[in-house]
Amino acid sequence: MSGSGVEWIVEAYGCAADALADVARLQRLFDAVIGELGLQAVGQPLWHKFPGPGGVTGLCLLAESHIACHTFPEYGSLCLNVFCCRLRPEWDFAACLRREFAASRVSVRRVMRHYRDDSTAHHTANGELSELRRGDPFPVV
């Protein structure tokens, strides 16, 4: 392993509320991410449907880390994390989320996860807290 992984932090907005409450459809999202990024699920995913108008949470353990999603039918939104401890090429989250959930807008943030402490890199101090806000000027890859 290279000592660095990647995590995609994805938000989809304007989604169809019924799709966001549909565990089978969310499982298809997991299957697409796993299949197309060449990942390997370990065991069965964990799904929880919150009562009433609440959404769905799903967690899936991977040989390469994990996938997590939370849906908010009341806001028409979905939050997804895909953490992969090996670097992977980009995947078109937006296309999948538009197709499966009718998302009108998708935000994808890519966060490097360094599990090897590289003393040649820029370091944050012990316990330093940084904040990433939507709209901050990050370099676009």
Added chain:
Amino acid sequence: MSGSGVEWIVEAYGCAADALADVARLQRLFDAVIGELGLQAVGQPLWHKFPGPGGVTGLCLLAESHIACHTFPEYGSLCLNVFCCRLRPEWDFAACLRREFAASRVSVRRVMRHYRDDSTAHHTANGELSELRRGDPFPVV
């Protein structure tokens, strides 16, 4: 709910390798996060110990979203995600990780998760990809 949650993305380095392979100790980390941030676990956490020198992955579904951790004993490191769909005050991840895992350095990044699409905020474009790198100049909270 306010329409925004928060996710802490935490890396701990220089940890004791045996502590990183100790599921009971990792469960104590989850318990501390859950207890001290006033969160509520839904069901049992999912733990997986990878064979040989491999680390441990843990996932825990919360009423407020999820916690995930991955340990890398071969690198002396631990990667933690705590996603909470309601805003919470900061918690001293560094102190806990130093105490329980003998971490010599802890990096904490705080990522806003907007599940309400706020059209008054700065928007990223559809499918836009942003990258957060260690050492980028983020505002310190």
